[in-house]
Amino acid sequence: MLSETNLLRALTFAVVGATVASGCGISQNSDEDRELAWTLAPELRLGSQSGRDALYRVSARSTTVGPDGSFYVLDKGNYRVVTFDAEGDYVREFGSRGEGQSEFAYPMTLLGPRKDTLSILDGPSLSHKLFTTAGDFLETRRIPQSAASEDQRDTSDGIVLVEIFGYRSGSADVTDRLVLIRDRGDTISLVSHTRAASGTYRVPVCNYIIPAAEPLFGHVLWWDAAGDLIAATLGPDYSVQVFNRGELAHVLERAVPPVPVTEALAREEVGDGSTWSVGGRACTADPEEELRARGFEDFRQVITGIRVDPTGWIWVRRHAAPPGEEDRHRIDVFDSAGAFHGTLPTDTPWPGMFTPDGRIVRRELDELDVEYLVVYRIDRN
Numbered sequence: 084m085l086s087e088t089n090l091l092r093a094l095t096f097a098v099v100g101a102t103v104a105s106g107c108g109i110s111q112n113s114d115e116d117r118e119l120a121w122t123l124a125p126e127l128r129l130g131s132q133s134g135r136d137a138l139y140r141v142s143a144r145s146t147t148v149g150p151d152g153s154f155y156v157l158d159k160g161n162y163r164v165v166t167f168d169a170e171g172d173y174v175r176e177f178g179s180r181g182e183g184q185s186e187f188a189y190p191m192t193l194l195g196p197r198k199d200t201l202s203i204l205d206g207p208s209l210s211h212k213l214f215t216t217a218g219d220f221l222e223t224r225r226i227p228q229s230a231a232s233e234d235q236r237d238t239s240d241g242i243v244l245v246e247i248f249g250y251r252s253g254s255a256d257v258t259d260r261l262v263l264i265r266d267r268g269d270t271i272s273l274v275s276h277t278r279a280a281s282g283t284y285r286v287p288v289c290n291y292i293i294p295a296a297e298p299l300f301g302h303v304l305w306w307d308a309a310g311d312l313i314a315a316t317l318g319p320d321y322s323v324q325v326f327n328r329g330e331l332a333h334v335l336e337r338a339v340p341p342v343p344v345t346e347a348l349a350r351e352e353v354g355d356g357s358t359w360s361v362g363g364r365a366c367t368a369d370p371e372e373e374l375r376a377r378g379f380e381d382f383r384q385v386i387t388g389i390r391v392d393p394t395g396w397i398w399v400r401r402h403a404a405p406p407g408e409e410d411r412h413r414i415d416v417f418d419s420a421g422a423f424h425g426t427l428p429t430d431t432p433w434p435g436m437f438t439p440d441g442r443i444v445r446r447e448l449d450e451l452d453v454e455y456l457v458v459y460r461i462d463r464n
Contacts (some may be wrong), residue, residue: 108267117398118330119416119425120464123432123443127171129154134175135163138454143435143444144234145193146456147201152440155201156456157193162186164203164218171458177218178203185220187212191233194242206231221443230264236308240328241265243273243308255280259304261315263329271329274315276304284376289366292357299349299379300406309391309437312419319384323399325421333421339401341382348406349379392437395419400433432459 129146130138137318141162146156149409152169162180167173179186188207195201195228200221202211209231213221229246236243249257261274282296306315313326314335356368388400397417404411414427433444443459 088311104410107252116413116426119427121427121431121462122462123459125457126460127458129156129167129458130172130454132137132449132451132453134173135176135312136167138165138456141446141454141456143446143456145191146436146444147193147195147237148438149196150439153216154444154456155193155196155216157190158204159190162190164190164214166216166218179216180419182194182208183225185212185214191231192235194235194237197237204231204233204235206233212326237262238313239311243306243313245304245306249280257281261304261306261313263313263326273313273326273329274304274306274317274324276316277304278302279378282376282378284372285366286366286368287361289359289361289364291361293357293359293364293368294408296373296377299352299374299377300344300383300386302380305389307389307391307397309393310395312395312397314389314397316386316389316392316395319380319382321385321399323386323389323397323403325397335397335399335417335421335422335423337415339385341385342402342406344379344381344383344406346379349374351407352379353377388433390434390437392441393439394441396418398427399433434459 088153089406101305130136138156140333141156141158147152148154150400153174154166154167156167158165163176163178165173165176178190182188187203189205189207191204191206193201193203196216199216201214201216205212209226209228210224211224213224215221226454228242232246234245246260246262247257248260256277257280259276260272262272263273271357278301279298283292284296285292302319304316306313311328312324316322317324319341321337321339325332325335351376353370354371356373358367359367382405383402385401386399387402389397394420399415401415401416402414411429413429414431414433416424416427435445437443441461443461444456447455447457449455
């Protein structure tokens, strides 16, 4: 049975969905999977095992590409931005750890280039620091705390990010609000997702308090943006809203229902209890205590990721295995008009980002756990 909170959420999603349906087209694709014969072939690799181009704590989501094909990579662990040319060779770097105008207390995300300008979000200073693509410092722009989100995207109309409300305020719920902040200064609210606030519980063996105990099978606001388009999930169902320059264009739906979560599944998810390293000592939570503290959602969310390519095609990643089995995922592909084209092979790499020419970039580890960014070409057979 749905809890009162989750029933309210389900009704809210239903009302929103009905409102959406009355105002725009819904792409209902309930047919069976039809597999696309696309393949992805690795073309080049950014980074190395040692030297100036070795990367530490990178993400394809904080990588961007210039008009000449150059790659700009935010190397968070080394507090710098590294430039690679179109062939993947190291060119230059800028930035270092510190509190000076051209230094980073902790760089969180990279945007641009726009008119030869890169913008780096420096979280602790609540600011965007602007540099030329050659690494010359330009200026610092302060931002409100709600806009200090690590996950941000550039669009043709401005910046898209998630504002978080209720976090650390003692509220029982936290609201994630996806907004488009336009270049002219106005802000458009696109999607809101309310979730249970993180709780705490104690691990007696180490006398350690877990500060952020998310509910098991917790729901996430998945989204992405590129060019004029922004795509975001709507609740736990297979439902994706697509916005064009801030206006709702259509909704992508498939007949893939969310899986109910039982207490038995939640216990299986907890297993023998989560383990943390505290002072070099392994601390494992009591599984019953962890289950009581965290709780669980009534349904497992269908969608586990969204990507928008430069032409407006949308990739939707979804669960392909029931809870309790080894994680398997499938990737559905929709065109810019919202039509479902098919499902990619099960071994298709999930993109971290798309390049302007339609390739994908993803973070990978080699046999020594050294990080690389790998660029793949998509062959649409």
